Amino acid sequence: MTRRPRTLLTDDLLAAVHARAAQHDRDNTFPHDDLADLVAAGYLRAFVPVGLGGAGLTLEEVAREQARLAAAAPATALAVNMHLVVTGLAAHLLAHGDDSVAFVLRDAAAGEVYAFGNSEAGNDLVMFGSRTRAVPQADGGYRYTGTKIFTSLSPVWTRLATFGLDDSDPGDPRLVHGVVSRGEGVHAKDDWDTLGMRATQSATTVLDGAYAPPGQVYRRLPPGPSADPFVFALFAVFEVLLAAVYTGIGRRALELGVEHAHRRTSMKHDGRPYAQDPDIRWKVADAALAQDGAELQVFALARDVDEDADHGARWFAQLVGLKVRATESARVVVDLALRVSGGGAYSSGSELARLYRDVLAGIYHPSDDESAHGTVATSVLGPPQG
Structure with missing residues (x-):
């Protein structure tokens, strides 16, 4: 049962x-x-x-x-x-x-609010390299110096999970993951003014010697891909929950499209609602097809993570593929909802217009389209030669 x-x-x-x-x-x-x-x-x-x-x-x-x-x-x-x-x-x-x-x-x-301080401008290695310096301390802790972007919850977080490169031993550099507290060595800028997802307030965070005590330094990994369980846990939870957010946007957009199709009437068709127009019905059906598929795959892969399903070497391809499919499906659903909702939805104050701006943010989250395609191609074709 x-x-x-x-x-x-x-x-x-x-x-x-x-x-x-x-x-x-x-x-x-x-x-x-x-x-x-x-x-x-x-x-x-x-x-x-x-x-x-x-x-x-x-x-x-x-x-x-x-x-x-x-x-x-x-x-x-x-x-x-x-x-x-x-x-x-x-x-x-x-x-x-x-x-x-x-x-x-x-x-x-105990009530602490966590944020992620990983993204860096110009760092397309994402989790496999860092522009931030992680300087080891005598007590086993680390001090981080660098600039992190897209730090959601910027006005309220109390703990920041972050990472940086410890190159104190040139022969054995390490990516050091730890947690710093808000306070000395941490400055959150007031620079978030974006097209969409505005209320996230994902401002830039400047680390200037921010301290992670030894008990809050939990990984020292070599640069590049890693089989460490931490990396899998991070990718799995991040990609699944990100996909869930954008799938929720699609769900609401479809609801609004259906509402508008029933509410709008056609003079050409003797005042009948657009929900009876075959072209509108086709578009709404297309949106529902995309939305149904997105929801099923998000929750199924989440369940696979919970149940330790065996996807073998294709686990990362499944996770990054989920993110791309979910965010792209949400964009399709929002677009179709706009198409069936009439010109009123183009107003800046309409909910659909806001969803349209919000859903675009999905293209900027890791893994991006290019990275995901590289991962999936390698999982089915093998690594590129030469």
Whole structure:
């Protein structure tokens, strides 16, 4: 018998978040009230095991919640996604006998808010190289100096999971992953003013000797791809939850397209609703076909991660492929919803117009289209020669 997914997000909470989304987008402000509601619901402890004071949800369950939250307020969902990725990878590792990041789960249970400080301008190696310096300290800790971009939750995070390159031994450079606290050596800029996903407030973070104590330094890996379980946990949770957010955008866009098709009427067809027009029906069906496929694949792959399914050497191809398919499918669904909704949806104040701007952000998240195609090609054709 299949267990029904557990949920933390009530319909009332989602309605309140949805009601605030347009203003936060218009004013380019962080949704503090949304975060307060999510904290009160225990959502930032979703991945924290029950024994540590959390809800102990699975990746599939959180993915389903993120799709619901994104349908209500995409930017709020994407912002909290970063906290969930850090806690989710920690929960995955702990469940597999690795307690190196168990402190993250204890922090989250105590109310700390995590952000990701990994992305760097001009770094197309992403997780396999870094422009940030990680300088070892006498006590075993590290100090980080560099600039991180797209730091979601910028106004509110209290802990930053980050990494940098320790090149103190030229013969054995290491990418050092650790957690720094907000405070000395950390400066969050006020530079987030974007086309979409505005309420994420993913501002630039400047690290100037930011300190990670030895107990919060959890990996020292050689540059380049790695078989370390941490890398798999990071990719798996990040790509699945990111795909869930954009799938939630598609879900809401389809709902709006259907509503508009029933509401709009045609003078050419004696006042009948456009929902009866065969061309409109075809477009709505196309959107539903794309949306159904996206939802099924997101939740199925999340379940595979939870159940340790054996995808062998194709695991990373499956994960990056999921991200590309989900974000591209969401763009298709939003576009079709606009096409069936009439010129009113082109107004800057319409929800569909906001979804159109928000969904475009999907092309910028790792793994990007080029990287994903390279990974998938290698998984089926072997590595390129020469």
